[in-house]
Amino acid sequence: MNMPITNLAPIPELYVSYESSQKLKVEAADLTSWDMTPRQICDLELLMNGGFNPLKGFLNEADYDGVVENMRMADGTLWPMPITLDVSEKFAETVELGQDIALRDQEGVILGTMTVTDKWVPNKSREAEKVFGADDQAHPAVYYLHNQAGSVYLGGPVTGIQQPVHYDFRARRDTPNELRAFFRKMGWRRVVAFQTRNPLHRAHQELTFRAAKEAQANLLIHPVVGLTKPGDVDHFTRVRCYEAVLDKYPASTTTMSLLNLAMRMAGPREAVWHGLIRGNHGCTHMIVGRDHAGPGKNSAGEDFYGAYDAQDLYRTYQDEIGVEMVDFKHMVWVQERAQYEPADEIEDRDNVTILNISGTELRRRLAEGLEIPEWFSFPEVVNELRRTRPPRAQQGFTVFFTGFSGSGKSTIANAVMVKLMEMGGRPVTLLDGDIVRKNLSSELGFSKEHRDLNIRRIGYVASEITKNGGIAICAPIAPYATTRRAVREDIEAFGAFVEVHVATSIEECEKRDRKGLYKLARAGKIKEFTGISDPYDVPESPELRLETESVDVDNCAHQVILKLESMGLIAG
Ligand code: PPS
Known part of the structure; x- marks a missing residue:
């Protein structure tokens, strides 16, 4: 090409x-x-x-x-x-x-x-x-x-008819034609785009500098602010981080624009798509790094795509895309030389110290309030991240109990609430199944549709509480795994989601029959009764599973508290 x-x-x-x-x-x-x-x-x-x-x-x-x-x-x-x-x-x-x-x-x-x-x-x-x-x-x-x-x-x-309105970062949003006009005005003839959904750290800066040099091009930092991978740092925080890093680039050669794309995390195909989108925005080059738009692990615990599959597919279609790829391998810090280098170009790797902090490790350090070294990121970026993600013991979180009617969810949830209130520090709200059905969902029955709606409402309230730094304790039956997962995703955007399966067997619940409902359900007087005439998806990997049959309430509640402590959510 x-x-x-x-x-x-x-x-x-x-x-x-x-x-x-x-x-x-x-x-x-x-x-x-x-x-x-x-x-x-x-x-x-x-x-x-x-x-x-x-x-x-x-x-x-x-x-x-x-x-x-x-x-x-x-x-x-x-x-x-x-x-x-x-x-x-x-x-x-x-x-x-x-x-x-x-x-x-x-x-x-x-x-x-x-x-x-x-x-x-x-x-x-x-x-x-x-x-x-x-x-x-x-x-x-x-x-x-x-x-x-x-x-x-x-x-x-x-x-x-009209563009969707964005009230945030207006000056940083450009249509393809606005960017084209800007490049024209600035006389930029070659532009390399850097696609990202993560905050920029020093390795990214080095990589983008190198890419611009290699392509003899100007640089467009082009972060996605539409929808990215669930659990990513929110775009408000990211844009504040980008603004801080932008000062470290020469203003005459680099610009930044926000792209309201809904990513699909489709790896190789996504890279080709990103290339076409960047071409439309007037770019001549695009950086494709390691594991471009990767979705993480599949259900067998393996990567969905190979680390460089995206580069390979892009290369195949490069001429048709019309945007040249600047491919990059993984950048790592070489301590002795105090600089970033592409991992595959280090010839004396046995004689030097190679340092790297993965995304998971960074999240752990932020969550635990640990040091993040200067070689890894810029203090301004770290400060922004710490502001949004205070240590876990100061963040909001949700404890979500699930189990059959009469399994002991409400009793254990109450005990946990009282223990947390005794500790103090954060406001605690209990969203018990019965309370919610009285206050939030009084018009709902027990069809799948209504149960889902009920759980989504609980999830919504819990996510707001979590977002604002409180503790939400939920205790509905929540029989459907997909709905529980959806609620998990909503909440994990703001804090931890701790699923607790109260694993009392249906036989035991029926034997206890505290409210006399099982008798009515057996007699067919209550329809769609969970465990009798309606399904319950047993959680596959909850954070905690409580066996209640030979354990008292206090002990169950204590197990929850220990779990919260081990997750760093409450100070030990
Ligand atoms: S769900 O499925 O999560 O929306 O259910 P939830 O809001 O937790 O409500 C469960 C409580 O309602 C009573 N009840 C029934 N449960 C299950 N199936 C049917 N058909 C039903 N009809 C009434 C029951 O008392 C549940 O209370 P808990 O606290 O779970 O015992």
Whole structure:
């Protein structure tokens, strides 16, 4: 590939003119509307502003099939990621082919319209296998596909009315054409993009410097602020960290812009997708490092993708992507030379001390309030991270008891609450099954749908408590593993989630029958009774499993307290 030079002419957007948009907005108010999910809003923004050029809307069935099977749309254009409008079956039934629908954000604002040309039920297992490499729900996008995405896909061209509004970091957000105009104005002919979803530390700075030098290019720090991997550092903190690091780059050669992309963590395919998106933003080069957009381990505990699979796939399609890859190996600190070097280029590795702090180790040090050395990161970045992630013993957390009715959840939860209040330091809230059903969920019954809603409500309140530094103790039956996992994800964004399975057997619960409900359930007077006529998914790997049959309440509560102590959540 010859050294590429940008063609900075504007790329097509899907927006109509201001006048037409005002008219269209009024007309669209009468259309059937779809309230988009956060992921769909991210996708729509990049469709409308040309970030996903040459896509003209959400994929139709033929394009979807091609993209899933061989990364190509029906006309042969390279596109590795299915950009689909997934909806519920109920909504899909209200939509006819050829009909226009309004696409609304979560506050109800109409952002665009779509003419529905296709409607189909996708084979999600095939999509998982082909796009993400395995139908394994340990992969966040596969989990999303099976548990959060609607069961029907709608496809068709989109007409853009207005951009989603962002109130945060406005000056740092640019459409592809705004970035192109900026590069044009600055006379930047070669631009290397650095994609990231993590705070920048010294190794990243070294890597980006080297990449810019190698490509003889200017540098665009292009972090993703849409949706990243569950559990990542939130984007507010990250952007404050980026701002701090940006001062350490020469202002005339480097800039930063925020990308509202919803990542899929699809490794190799994601790298190709990122390349196409960066091309649309006027970049000529992109850095692809080790384990680009990696989702972590699969359910067998192995990596989903090889560390350099993304680089290999990118290389295969590089000419078509039109954005040259600057590939980087892992950067490590060489103590004797006091500098970062690519791990594979160190020839005297037996004679030098090589240091590295992994993401997991960094999280541990932050959680435990331990030292983070200067060679690893910048003090400003560490301060920001410490502000958002104080040591675990000062963070909020949730203890989530689950088990059959009458298993002893409420009694143990009460005892734990009292012990924690005795210790003091953080406010404690008990969200017991019965209390919640009186106050938050009084209109709900015990169907799967209602139980899920009930647990999601408990999860929502617990996540708010956790976010604000309190302790939430929940004690519902919560019979469904997928719902418990969803709640875990919501809460782990802010603090620890400690699942405690109160493993009293159904026989024992029935024998105790404290409320006389089992008798009624056996007699068929209470329907859908957990363990009798309704399912209970036994937690596979809770943080703690309590056997209650020969142990008293005080001892069970004590085991919970010991667990919290061993996790560093309460001071020993
Ligand atoms: S769930 O599944 O998590 O939403 O259930 P939860 O909110 O914890 O409510 C369980 C309490 O409601 C009583 N109850 C029933 N439980 C299970 N199945 C059926 N059909 C049912 N009908 C009423 C029961 O007393 C549960 O209280 P606990 O505290 O668990 O004994």
